[in-house]
Amino acid sequence: MTIAITGSASGIGAATAAALTAAGHDIIGIDLKDADITGDLTDPALRAAAVEQVVARSGGVLDGLVLCAGVGPQVPDPMRIVEINYRSTIALLDALLPALRKGESPAAVVVSSVASTHIPWDKNPVATGTEAEAFAQAGDYAGSYAYAASKNAVTVAVRQRAVEWGAAGVRLNTVAPGSVDTPLLQAGMDDPRYGEAIRNFTSPVGRNGRPDEIAALIAYLLGPHAGFIHGAQFVIDGGTDAQARPTAV
Known part of the structure; x- marks a missing residue:
């Protein structure tokens, strides 16, 4: 299989690239640096160039995509x-x-977050295009609000594509990690606004996740045994969501 992975240089992306490479797959890594394809994917021109390079490297045929x-x-x-x-x-x-x-x-698998459950779509400012006002009102904690809103939005976007992608013969799912020992989590712990809360939080299983544990789930979702899994979100958080929302189904 030929699989493209964004964020391949660190954290969950790097662990996923390592796991899939060890399984014999051809990986096209995409990141800001230290990857086969480098660039800021928020820049439309650089994103278009990255797509062109993925298509060129894969011969126009991708078997898997991990974002x-x-x-x-x-x-x-x-x-x-x-x-x-x-x-x-x-x-x-x-x-x-x-x-x-x-x-x-x-x-394809998109990495969301358990934070996607912290805000419903009908209350998400991304849904109404009112992010600027909402984040301004959030003050020092605008980043936390924006993170939850962005992860909720990406999860909804995946679910909204389930019918179209299923008809196209391409399965599409999300994984929603909780606290995982990655550079991203470390950056949060180093932040004076969020660091103490992150450091003091413990999941019901008593530890943070490891990148390789998330990678194993991603690899499964890309593989042949997950052929009937489509349009779903898999929470992998050590029980955090169950602790916070015990009656949610």
Whole structure:
């Protein structure tokens, strides 16, 4: 299989690239640096160039796509959080659908977050285009609001594509990690606004996740045993969501 992975240079993306490479697949890594294809995917021109390079490297045929690139709530500009985690992710997803349609049992996985459950779509300012006002009102915690909104939006966008992508023969799902020991989590712990809360939080299983554990789920969702899994979100968070929302189904 030929599989493209964004955010391949660190964290969950790097662990996924390593796991899939070890399984014998051909990986096309995409990141800001230290990858086969480099560039800022929020820049439309650079994103288009990245798509062209993926198509060229894959011969126009992708069997898998994993979108891991993202940033945490500590990023100073909340609008950039939405741009990276949601808009550029979905733009790249759609742009690579034609290559996926030509693949063998093709599938795509988008990395969301358990934070996607923290805000309902009908209360999400991304849904109404009122992000700027909403984030301004959130003050010092605009980044946390933007992160949850961006991850909720990307999850909804995936679910909204389930019918179209299913008809195209391409499976599409999301995984929603909780706290995972990655550079992104470390950056949050180093932030004076969020660090203490992140450091003091413990999941019901008593630890953070490991990148390789998330990678294993992603690899499964790309593989042949997940052939009837489509349009779903898989929470992998050590029980965090169950603890916060015990009656949610």
